[in-house]
Amino acid sequence: MIGDIRALLARHLPGYEVHTAVPSGDGLDNTVHLVNGELIVRARVSDPGSVRREVALLAVVKDLVAVRVPEVLFADERAGVIAYHALPGLPLDQHPVPDPKRLAEPLGGLLSALHAAPVERMRELAPPDLYPAPTLLHDAQLDYRDVERHVPAGQRPLVERFLAAEPPPEPSTLRFCHNDLGAEHLLADAATSTLTGVIDWTDAAVTDPAHDFAKILRDLGPEVLDLVLASYDGPFDGEDRRRALFYARCALIEDLAYGLSTGPARYAEAALAHLEWTFTG
Template identity: 45%
Template sequence: METWSDDRVREAVAARLPHHRAGSITRLGEGEDNVAFELDGELIVRFSKDPDPESRAARIDAEARLLHAVARISPVPVPEPLFADPGLGCLGYRRLPGTPLLGLPVPDPSAARLGTTVGELLAALHAGRMVSLVELDVQPGAAWLEEAAETYAAVAGQVPAAYRPRIEAFLAAPPPHDGYEPVFSHNDLGIEHVLVDPATLAVTGVIDWSDAALCDPAYDFGLLYRDLGPVALDSALRAYGEADGIRERAVFHARCSVLEDLAYGVAAYVDKSVAAFAWLFPG
């Protein structure tokens, strides 16, 4: 099994940033694809867990090129690589200020401002020409609904009884029409990936672009609606310039994805999922 020691992190930084002397090293976390470290509170170094050297190198190179391209068009800060080492399978960038929005209380006025910022970001991304940098990630609404039904069967016991008939009615109804043109988007724009100033809730950055793809333009709006509710969605669509079908498909994606978040099982995700049932499945 691959291991990532402090010495390996220092080796990676020394190879690419010889003038940087790493002091404290904190392991930030590990997902299915990557493990991340913070150096001295200012530098993030992320290693790919892909065991195949060629595939790992290709992933690191592709992500570095994508982040540089996104930084040129995004109206909010994004991680921009200071170095990429395909051989070591790692990427380094300066830590963006702020804290993830997940778990912070968001009153309606702040939700409206956050929605406006996200709408402006999505307008810029969806107009971006990124066809050569990302893959297509689309599936018909019927497939989303089938996956949601399977997830619901696994988590129904965690759903408050009042919402179960409403969710079951949603799962039994036909999905929205699939007629849309895929666009470049973050493709995982939940509030865990939105950094904010905790005092003002102003957006300070958007992180984790590993799922970026050509996808349904409504998908990231759906995650915003799932996490922050109708006030945020309304503001986002006003800033974006509401297009045909986006609101309906955003609501659809929000309802499907909230079940996935509930199944994830982490307390912060479970709490926000249960809270969101009030606007996603109203009586």
Template identity: 45%
Template sequence: MEHDVRGVVRRNLPQAEAARVEALGRGLDNTAYLVDGVWVVRFPADPDALDVAREARLLREVAAVLDGIAAVPEPAFAAEGALGYRLLPGVPLMLLPPQDLGDIPATLGAALRALHAQPVERFEVGRDAGPPAQWLEEARELAAGLELPEAAWFLEQEPPPPGRETVFSHNDLGAEHVLVDPQTRTVTGLIDWSDAAICDPAYDYGLLLRDLGPAAPPAPAGLGERALFYARCGLIEDLAYGEPAYVAKSRRQAAWLFTPSGARPASGRR
């Protein structure tokens, strides 16, 4: 095993037996383990870039904002370069077909409104506010290695103008980071806040639009065009990343998202 999971848990979480340790997942930012079927222990790939103590403080702040709306992981310890918390119930939303989602879209919309309304000074995060022109250039580079003819017209367009407002954002709110109860169609948790940042509020809406299509919570007025733009760029990025589950969900959405007359910017009211 790459990390001393049992040692870290026994020193920092004495109520855990650490009798059973399973690999839970490995991403670009973290490696996660499941301990005794109850505890998640995450080790950042770059401890200098991801400060676990700071992330623990962030999770507590987010939990206070989302109290009564959606759960987030509650830190049990942040030590020895690892973050530990109790496993939240539910399965990733990406495992559900984007139909008959019950109250899930409404809950996600409420969570985003609550987060985006907070003063940005409240959170210890950086900024991630690259202009749409930069996003489009990166999408063009990634698309060059893909078979995605339906996106050709989009890649030739001009990007939308950048937004004037930046907000505190999850900044990676794809369907893989939304936990749900598949029976009740309710949100049980929002996870993986490592990429949280101050950025364009349209981005969170765009990733949900990428994954949920017309069922996604509508973006507030003025954000719809950029939300759709980010949805399209995010889909190209998912396909280029090559993870089978991400590729599958994005292939399902490609035809809808890249139909100029079919996909309309999601837009609503605050």
């Protein structure tokens, strides 16, 4: 891979010397390398043709929100690669902050801005994501069969009651969303508990805004979620909360299955650590 990175940088940044290229945060859809401790080079594995759309999207998002997002240094559509200077801070999933409540106000402001963006304009840059709740629940039921033995016996009834219940009705309103606002995509300064950036906008979509609150609940807990909502300017009622809880629980089961199979073990560890607050929050 380092040879490919050298070739890409030679083409797009003539004279830039590659001394180190360290894998950083690979996921299901992307491979990511940190070059020379300063440059992120991310290759889109599943859909390289989406690069042009993401570059345009990031340019718009940068002007929408107060939080820092990647500013593209160069993009290579043929290789499915985007490069940008690494943002300050470290991902929350691997570097928790001592006071996560301090993240709530900027997250509330971020989601207020995203969800207020003109839907028709954003639809040109971010595809609709209309995955039905019954299908999500069915997927969670299948995943749970594979991981049930790893869930502590005392917590299994929480999960099983959820899986046996009816899914919530579909949302009446769709908004522009980050759509994958998990801790791995939130950067923060651990010394000050300050949100320093939001990364990985590849799943951004026009969808149910409850998706953006779901992973905040799953990863940061119900207390932080309530503080985020206190700083949020958009509507959020009991049905919105019901859907956010539903999405959070499905996402936790998915992460548990991923971390116990092909993904990094930290996904499963976090899922188990956050299971109780996610299924009772």
